[in-house]
Amino acid sequence: xxxxxxxxxxxxxxxxxxxxxxxxxxxxxxxxxxxxxxxxxxxxxxxxxxxxxxxxxxxxxxxxxxxxxxxxxxxxxxxxxxxxxxxxxxxxxxxxxxxxxxxxxxxxxxxxxxxxxxxxxxxxxxxxxxxxxxxxxxxxxxxxxxxxxxxxxxxxxxxxxxxxxxxxxxxxxxxxxxxxxxxxxxxxxxxxxxxxxxxxxxxxxxxxxxxxxxxxxxxxxxxxxxxxxxxxxxxxxxxxxxxxxxxxxxxxxxxxxxxxxxxxxxxxxxxxxxxxxxxxxxxxxxxxxxxxxxxxxxxxxxxxxxxxxxxxxxxxxxxxxxxxxxxxxxxxxxxxxxxxx
Numbered sequence: 001x002x003x004x005x006x007x008x009x010x011x012x013x014x015x016x017x018x019x020x021x022x023x024x025x026x027x028x029x030x031x032x033x034x035x036x037x038x039x040x041x042x043x044x045x046x047x048x049x050x051x052x053x054x055x056x057x058x059x060x061x062x063x064x065x066x067x068x069x070x071x072x073x074x075x076x077x078x079x080x081x082x083x084x085x086x087x088x089x090x091x092x093x094x095x096x097x098x099x100x101x102x103x104x105x106x107x108x109x110x111x112x113x114x115x116x117x118x119x120x121x122x123x124x125x126x127x128x129x130x131x132x133x134x135x136x137x138x139x140x141x142x143x144x145x146x147x148x149x150x151x152x153x154x155x156x157x158x159x160x161x162x163x164x165x166x167x168x169x170x171x172x173x174x175x176x177x178x179x180x181x182x183x184x185x186x187x188x189x190x191x192x193x194x195x196x197x198x199x200x201x202x203x204x205x206x207x208x209x210x211x212x213x214x215x216x217x218x219x220x221x222x223x224x225x226x227x228x229x230x231x232x233x234x235x236x237x238x239x240x241x242x243x244x245x246x247x248x249x250x251x252x253x254x255x256x257x258x259x260x261x262x263x264x265x266x267x268x269x270x271x272x273x274x275x276x277x278x279x280x281x282x283x284x285x286x287x288x289x290x291x292x293x294x295x296x297x298x299x300x301x302x303x304x305x306x307x308x309x310x311x312x313x314x315x316x317x318x319x320x321x322x323x324x325x326x327x328x329x330x331x332x333x334x335x336x337x338x339x340x341x
Contacts, residue, residue, distance in 0.1 A: 068184060
């Protein structure tokens with residue numbers, strides 16, 4: 001470690017350049033990770049807030065919840081397989097406030113209040129994003145119902161398809177959308193085969209939401225490429241440094257320094273650069289996470305930070321190790337004849 005730090009102070013410019021690049025890449029990776037998670041919450045918090053279980057929709061709907069409608073026979077089959085299954089429906093819509101300004105909303109209703117708020121006819125529970133503009137007791141209107149809703153509460157972080165959610169009573173929902181059946185069902189158990197219904201795990205059901213899989217796939221691909229780029233940078237940087245120091249390595253080997261010791265020096269330099277860069281990137285990203293505008297879908301969790309940091313350290317270790325293969329191959333006399341660095 002002492003030898004590694006001494007060399008880094010001697011050639012501080014080259015290591016500062018590498019550290020700056022790793023800092024920028026890690027900051028960009030954390031930012032995109034926070035954006036991906038924020039968009040995921042904004043697109044499907046309603047589903048992600050539910051426990052692990054199995055979602056069911058009509059098999060003929062071809063994985064599109066909008067086309068699903070659970071018939072009485074299918075519901076009976078579901079109840080035989082799951083005693084505690086819950087039925088619910090989701091439809092996109094809008095409402096008007098007292099000033100006739102329209103707001104988009106995803107209306108949700110359920111057969112019981114186990115997973116969603118208990119709402120009486122004429123009442124509505126809105127997502128907490130509306131708290132700035134509305135208060136409990138305010139009334140809103142929907143053209144589909146022809147009557148007003150009274151806001152009785154707010155639910156924390158309930159979004160669906162990038163729209164806030166509004167929980168209403170079954171009777172109001174069925175009247176608004178001219179239906180008598182629920183679209184979906186949920187059972188907090190491992191999937192069981194039910195005639196006429198297609199079952200999905202939580203993750204699989206998220207991918208049936210329009211735009212969710214495409215949105216997350218594109219962002220995750222960018223994150224993966226950033227990890228690959230960081231690994232290549234470590235490999236190329238240390239390869240170039242090692243080529244310049246072949247003579248030095250030969251002299252060190254000639255006086256009895258083991259190859260593993262030289263590798264440890266290189267690993268120490270990699271860890272120092274990576275940890276300093278990550279600390280700066282994590283600090284800035286956490287500040288942004290705290291002070292980001294409320295409307296921005298950015299959500300960076302501690303688990304994501306630890307996962308990304310661990311990935312960068314492992315990738316840096318692999319890149320530096322691959323570049324150091326030449327250290328093992330260098331012959332002391334041959335390297336000495338080339339001249340020390």
